[in-house]
Amino acid sequence: MEIVRTISAQNGLGFQASRPSLACRRVSRLNPLTRVSASTQTLTIESTQTHLSNLEKLLQKQVPPPLQYNTQPPHKDSGNGSSPEKMVRNLFENLNLTKILPDNMKAAAEEMSPRHMNRLQRLLSKSPEYSPRNNLGSRWREYHGCNDWVGILDPLDENLRREIVRYGEFIQAAYQTFNSNPATSDDKAPLPRQVSLPDKSYKVTKSLYATSSIGLPSWVDDMAPDLGWMTQRSSWIGYVAVCDDKREISRMGRRDIIISLRGTATCLEWAENVRDVLDRVPGEDNSGQVQPAKVECGFLSLYKTPGSNMPSLSESVVEEVRRLMDLYKGETLSITVTGHSLGAALALLAADELSTCAQEMPPIAVFSFGGPRVGNRAFANRVSNNGVKVLRIVNSQDVITKVPGMFVCEELDQKLRDNEKVAGVVNVLDNMPWAYSHVGTELRVDSKMSPYLKPNADVACCHDLEAYLHLVDGFMASDCPFRANAKRSLTRLLHEQRSNVKKLYISKAKDLRLNLDNLQAVAIPSCLPSPS
Template sequence: MMQFSSTVPAHNLHKFQAIRCPSFSFRCQASSSSTFQKPFVSTESTRLHLANLDKLLETQKPVDPPSQLHHHQQHPHQPIINHPKEKKGRSFLEGLNLARLWPEMKANEEMSPRHLNRLQRLLSMTAEYSPRNILGGRWREYHGSNDWKGMLDPLDENLRREVVRYGEFVQAAYQAFHSDPAMSTEEPPHPRHVSLPDRSYRVTKSLYATSSIGLPKWVDDVAPDLGWMTQRSSWVGYVAVCEDRREIARMGRRDIVISLRGTSTCLEWAENMRAQLVDLEDVPEGQGKPKVECGFMSLYKTKGAHVASLSESVVEEVKRLVNLYRGEELSITVTGHSLGATLALLVADEISTCCAGVPPVAVFSFGGPRVGNKAFGDRVTAKNVKVLRIVNSQDVITRVPGIFVSEELDEKIRRVGGGVLEETTPLAYSHVGSELRVQTKMSPYLKPDADMACCHDLEAYLHLVDGFLASNCPFRANAKRSLARLMQDQSANVKKLYTSRAKALTVNLNRQGSISMSNCLPSPS
């Protein structure tokens, strides 16, 4: 749904806090019924922060020696990032003599060469992620056949990696759109290149969303260079299918991914604001009729001048792929962030019954708002569509549209089940599916009072998931996701301890060549 700019500066710089833990090598024994225990927090010296950083990275491999840096290759499962002015596969921090960049620091007291090397590794775009284990015969369980019961709190290691992996498919959708957002109104769109984070997949279909409303022509006359922001139809995502035999064997099936980005144009923003509920077209009248948000349905069902509606395109492609791979073990995974999370739910609802022999359908959504009423949620559940919502407790977007008085009241409604209250109000919205809840405050790198942009940011979501062990445990000690992109997009919300180190490197993080999710529109990612 909506996205908000991350360029708003913080008004206060809080004292840095570090999570103290006697040992990061323990196993957290927790369950969804466990009592939440806040980690012990203290505001000691910078040395404690660096000690925690040391523990956080204790399992990482040392940085390649300078003589071998030119042989460094990209990890095969990392996101594909273009470096137009740098050698492929080489980190933007590699080759720097970090010790010389901090002449004022006493190595023995605050920043030893080992700390420098490990901080460099953390800031590197080549940081290693959690390993991909063989899912084999348990793939249905990880795809939600049992609603992920017993796998969320504490978070199953394999599920964590799958969630992050699907989030990276959404990042690829953002990057592909913002690399070329404009779309001609005179002719059909040209084929679009998508740099997938997983090379074992191939894009088979581009998807477009169209608004049913329009802006006056004078808007384009006033701002001709920003015409793409007012266009009615825009590229919104893609369908991809796994074609690598080894990856198919690892996952236990051939996976079809439908990936959808969040809000990026003015008209998509306008549709987000049309919060009244409307009836689904294919449901007869009667009490308890499923309803969804008007603007979301508009973007999903409206045809463009030269493109089919998102609904028509995705149904056509799913039918084709199901027929093409008939007889194989298949799954369909729909993933999206913000507005993309809402469209993912509408997609999953429709394709689950679009033809005979549809494989299991699961939704992995990030920072998604409510989509429809409780009857719509019941309809999705009855179709056996499995939904895992990844929610940041500090992300306001996950609590709209509908009733929102305060975070505390919303939390109470969520715990007791707000169906009765929701069904008696004009904005009777309800969430669907299972929930994986993370918190910005649990990250040792992000400010506990991070702004709305950070709390809704997709990279921040993936950072939090990568570090999540359980609701009563501190950030995962061996979390390996790189901080480079997080610092690029959300530097104002990263604790000064880490941003100051990055600035001392005199490195411009924008040299990475990746597309920032927060510079498209004053938006939440």
């Protein structure tokens, strides 16, 4: 079994894991980087063919076709297609290790195979291939939630998977734009921001700002003049974009208006997050209602508070959507509001207000990632009654999706409501200050299902947006494992969550010479899932 031992001395990346013996160094076919004379190589090939023939006879199997090798010394680029990489690939294919090795060694052989390494290298590539887009014209309303996504979530429809990931990447563009220039000034109106959209068929029409109502003492700014954006009340939080490409409009079946909102980033936004007392929704007629609609105080503050030189987020969103509706009057339109974390909460408030800002509104859908609870059950009913469709993408390990509120377990909450004997108790609980309830339809993923993430991934990883998109890309159904043909690049995930990725893939990324330390300055495109 000398030939098998020699192969196992190499790892799946094509270089020797330990120092080979003198005999191994003379066998150039297993080490294509070693140069030998043509005569020596010819003798060695003949010897190997004889050895393989004897080996197959011992295993009582048919002798495979003779191995074909180039008898010329290998060069880096010989011009005749006999590169070292091709010689290694031919060697693995001709040996057919999965047939001659024992069962307990087949997994290792697969790890070493060029096919496996090509797939991993593609997933770690900075420029992965984009999958084709299917035509959604006849079913766009279904993908936009007209039937609450019944029948296409579990198992997850391939076209819907692509749409979800695409909306998530619009949120990533909001994060990148904010991080490139987080500061704003209270003395003058902000300048337009350049947003690098992942989908070039869309154009940005409006920058959005959120303002905290929390007032800081002047001595805070005096003590921390260099922290600027950490103490500022107003911050760039997202944008409005509209599809402006005729071919894409035809593919989607309508002209789509997107409102994309990032998550918490500044200190005052964190402070607003913990103001979790429920406040009444302003402008609502609560007469005759047993339970008025209420939302979290901090979220409402960020949504409704104007800045010194800018309107509130609420005013900006409504004004811009009305303008676009007038501009494209007569066309088939849709409104998609998407956000992550705090952005998911604000997206729900924006969608709820938009649903009542005109008599005839286009279909409105919310795609939220890792969103917290926003209001009470009366608010959830209000959103549903106004025709807003909400798809919440939730990681089972993400604690942010379980706050604020008293009921940590949604299933327990529902069981209490289904039990008529405790209906009176539930009504009392609904009117308590922290009686929160989720809104809409849920798509539940789990970070433990990923073959790349550690089972004990930390809280930050379970809430990370890129981790969410990675899990959605690999999700097939609640009772199925991570799909083997997932095509989203792992590069950004390795960079942002290195400590939560299994060591096996960290080491392979290093072996592939992927510099994870310099990726923050690189715009990394992400591979969207294909309908396969």
